Amino acid sequence: MIRKNKSLIFSLIVAAMMNLIHINIFNTDLMPDFILLVLIFWFFKNPNAISISLFWYVGLVTDIFMGDLLGQYALTYASCYFISQYFMNKIMLNNKYQQLFYIFFIFLSAQIIMLLINVMHDLHYPGANYFLQSISAALIWYLFTQFKFFKLDH
């Protein structure tokens, strides 16, 4: 159990550092939120060990370090946990190409929540290219599932 926690914390720190790397194509940042990607991965790997409050706490820490408004990542991650829980059976039972669709949907909803929060507090829409991040998140998920360690057990 402790080993699991260690790998969770380590992967979260690596993800936080990956978030600082930017790849700009089409004038938008294509790098998805790696912290959310890691959280969702651990959730699907071991659903009973990870709770909604963990998602929320991680979101709060993310907010403190790089959020614009305290609580926006916390709210987004907690909602993503709920959506992931909703899709869990579908993801577990489908093959990995069908999984990608659900991962894309989870990230899209995360982006829409983030967009709503930002639009509400300063009326700014970053353009449709913003949603390309969800596609790149699904692609990165696909790349990682090629390795045996990252395969979800059915």
Added chain:
Amino acid sequence: MIKSHHRSSKLFNKGSSLLSKLLLLTFISIIFMGVDFRFHYLKEIRQFTNVFTKPLHAVLNLPNDIYNVATQYFSNQSHLILENETLKLDIDRLKADLQRLDFIDQENDQLRNLLEVRNTHKFKTEAVSIIYSRFDPFNQKIIIDGGQNKDFQPGQPVIDALGLVGQISSVFPETSEVTLIIDKKMSVPIQIQRNGLRAITNGNGQNETISLSYLPNSVDVVKGDILKTSGIDTIYPEGIVVAEVLEINHDPKLPFAKIICKPLSAIRNHSHVLVVTPINKIANNLAPIKNDQKK
């Protein structure tokens, strides 16, 4: 299959409690956001947390640093000598330019005194390196090395060799946050170089462009005009290049012309920027940008 069946039954049992948890956490988050929006206490928390994030950036920059050190170490001597010579020539040329500039500056001061015009403010610059840019599509910000330890203040302009980059928006113990001119909350008073027309730019927040707002459809702006800071706000020194006019849309239905400009400074490509500090401490006039002012 049995496993997933077990999970689904567990999900069913826990269903209502998960929803209530979500609602509770959403409620707490919304309260946090509301309070933060009103009182901006996240900035104060950041004063402490930024100390911890600096080592992480150092680790991230490590591959780049190692590459730089390695290339420097293995670059051959003749190449270095050549580079040194060109740099020396550059310094000589720049020194000559500087002497001429000093002379012109003095002459300008005298002429201004004769005309009894108030002296323009003098500025010096300090080079700092960019640590990273923020991960946030809603804000165009970069973090630079140096904050309270270098006596930076919110409101100081940041430039590079090609033009204006932005303005320091918050200062932390060892780092500062620079809002770029393409940020949607950022406005710069400018003057068109060709005809001296004064206007204000607004960041678009996307596509790396800025726009000129509140200019009538009949305004005399053509494609390729250079925009420079006008210096009337005493924050930005006069005559720094800001942007070039990219396209002008005269839509008769709209009251104002839509003018889109491209910033000339290499905002995304540089590793170093210059922070502008006023010499004769009119720093008191440098009002720190508050959130209400930026909007």
